[in-house]
Amino acid sequence: xxxxxxxxxxxxxxxxxxxxxxxxxxxxxxxxxxxxxxxxxxxxxxxxxxxxxxxxxxxxxxxxxxxxxxxxxxxxxxxxxxxxxxxxxxxxxxxxxxxxxxxxxxxxxxxxxxxxxxxxxxxxxxxxxxxx
Amino acid sequence: xxxxxxxxxxxxxxxxxxxxxxxxxxxxxxxxxxxxxxxxxxxxxxxxxxxxxxxxxxxxxxxxxxxxxxxxxxxxxxxxxxxxxxxxxxxxxxxxxxxxxxxxxxxxxxxxxxxxxxxxxxxxxxxxxxxxxxxxxxxxxxxxxxxxxxxxxxxxxxxxxxxxxxxxxxxxxxxxxxxxxxxxxxxxxxxxxxxxxxxxxxxxxxxxxxxxxxxxxxxxxxxxxxxxxxxxxxxxxxxxxxxxxxxxxxxxxxxxxxxxxxxxxxxxxxxxxx
Numbered sequence: 001x002x003x004x005x006x007x008x009x010x011x012x013x014x015x016x017x018x019x020x021x022x023x024x025x026x027x028x029x030x031x032x033x034x035x036x037x038x039x040x041x042x043x044x045x046x047x048x049x050x051x052x053x054x055x056x057x058x059x060x061x062x063x064x065x066x067x068x069x070x071x072x073x074x075x076x077x078x079x080x081x082x083x084x085x086x087x088x089x090x091x092x093x094x095x096x097x098x099x100x101x102x103x104x105x106x107x108x109x110x111x112x113x114x115x116x117x118x119x120x121x122x123x124x125x126x127x128x129x130x131x132x
Numbered sequence: 133x134x135x136x137x138x139x140x141x142x143x144x145x146x147x148x149x150x151x152x153x154x155x156x157x158x159x160x161x162x163x164x165x166x167x168x169x170x171x172x173x174x175x176x177x178x179x180x181x182x183x184x185x186x187x188x189x190x191x192x193x194x195x196x197x198x199x200x201x202x203x204x205x206x207x208x209x210x211x212x213x214x215x216x217x218x219x220x221x222x223x224x225x226x227x228x229x230x231x232x233x234x235x236x237x238x239x240x241x242x243x244x245x246x247x248x249x250x251x252x253x254x255x256x257x258x259x260x261x262x263x264x265x266x267x268x269x270x271x272x273x274x275x276x277x278x279x280x281x282x283x284x285x286x287x288x289x290x291x292x293x294x295x296x297x298x299x300x301x302x303x304x305x306x307x308x309x310x311x312x313x314x315x316x317x318x319x320x321x322x323x324x325x326x327x328x329x330x331x332x333x334x335x336x337x338x339x340x341x342x343x344x345x346x347x348x349x350x351x352x353x354x355x356x357x358x359x360x361x362x363x364x365x366x367x368x369x370x371x372x373x374x375x376x377x378x379x380x381x382x383x384x385x386x387x388x389x390x391x392x393x394x395x396x397x398x399x400x401x402x403x404x405x406x
Binding site: 011034064092 | 162170199203207214216297301308351368369370
């Protein structure tokens with residue numbers, strides 16, 4: 001079978017003979033394709049899990065990524081999943097998943113004192129599949 | 133010097149004037165390319181049993197980035213690098229230069245011995261040779277419209293006019309993983325890599341621990357790091373609007389320290405939305 005296709009090399013490399021590693025785009029290998037992304041925040045009460053549900057409309061289970069902040073500054077972002085303590089008495093657990101209908105971002109918070117905590121989040125939904 | 137090359141903008145953006153982050157493709161920037169995708173499964177070991185090891189031999193011959201999604205025993209969900217309760221499983225995924233392994237231990241995800249669980253693995257073609265940050269147009273004005281003119285390329289064997297989005301190699305209808313900067317650094321403590329984007333981008337960070345020969349994916353940085361006061365140790369990163377912090381913290385009396393001598397590998401992307 002012929003090797004029909006499309007490839008563009010990095011500057012300084014011969015597109016006809018260079019290694020695949022030296023191509024910018026190459027029809028032998030798919031790019032990750034981002035469908036949509038978004039941001040938001042959620043305030044979680046003590047010993048509660050808040051679930052953010054985002055409909056993706058793809059009809060299959062997509063590959064997703066999500067980040068969150070932990071200090072309310074909205075300045076430094078950490079990849080989900082993540083868990084641990086905020087203070088000696090405060091714990092959190094944050095994770096995400098997708099199914100054929102929605103993306104779910106889950107935020108658990110515990111301080112044992114009826115407090116609450118606000119998390120900011122950011123997510124990416126790709127057209128690439130999270131289950132083949 | 134002239135700026136020879138080609139560029140394709142995302143739908144609705146003028147390719148001649150839009151900011152870098154609204155490009156779907158540009159010969160000025162590299163993109164992350166999927167080498168292969170794998171659907172794999174194994175049984176959870178019985179209590180007291182040895183790990184069940186899933187091995188994917190890719191024979192790339194270099195450290196390549198990867199992502200693992202857990203599809204649970206029902207095979208109908210996709211958790212990014214965590215079990216269904218949200219606990220990261222980065223420590224059980226090891227990628228050497230020629231093979232990737234997932235070491236499934238007893239009671240993984242609280243499952244009974246013998247339960248079949250499923251994973252989806254993305255292995256990328258790219259290596260971690262240095263690509264310096266490159267900003268051509270950092271404008272924040274988009275000039276977006278609803279027009280969907282553009283370019284699409286299908287995977288081998290699929291009709292480019294009718295195939296689904298997942299069957300495309302490339303499409304200007306979507307934002308692509310355009311690389312702002314990539315490379316590696318040997319840690320002398322908590323490392324900071326600048327990206328000069330002025331916004332918080334998406335990125336992937338991996339680590340080869342000193343004395344080891346496999347790549348592991350780093351986790352998001354936890355709030356508390358001191359293991360003597362309830363913090364966590366491990367391989368972490370966090371992203372700012374001017375850079376990425378990465379490091380391995382470990383218990384070091386009286387609190388903790390950042391490991392010296394590990395090699396961190398990073399890929400920082402341009403980001404359409406921030």
